[in-house]
Amino acid sequence: MKERIERLKKLTYIPQKEIAWLIEQAELSVKQQAIIEENKRQQEVTVLQFRQAQKDIQQLSGDRKRYKQALEKIITNLNFAITVAQNELEGDGK
Template identity: 95%
Template sequence: MKERIERLKKLTYISQNEIAWLIEQAELSVKQQEIIEENKRQQEVTVHQFRQAQKDIQHLSGDRKRYKQALEKIITNLNFAITVAQNELEGDVK
């Protein structure tokens, strides 16, 4: 490709073949740029989705921790209530 460009620079007359090649290269360059731009856009969307997923995971982890703590308190209270009830039953039996 470099050779063709250098040869074109030296020519005063450019053949139809060379013009066609130049146009083809320019069109190819435009298509490649469009592909690059689309890939960048898709990458930005993916990064945004990933960051949103990270936030969702952090939020859900916090919810899980709060639910676990609340459940542990309920279990503790139930165990205490069971112990009290057992003690009352043992007191009634004696």
């Protein structure tokens, strides 16, 4: 393609066939540029979605940790209540 372009640069008159080829190449270039721009846009969207997913995972991990701590406290309190109840029952039985 470079050779053909260099040859065309040297011509003072460009035949219709060569003009059609140049137009075709320009149209292809425009299409390629549009595809490149669309790919860049899709990459940006993907990066944003990935970052949002990372934030969501971090938030869910934090929520999980808080729920686990709360559940552990509830279990500890229930175990304590069970122990108190057992002690009371044993005290009534003596």
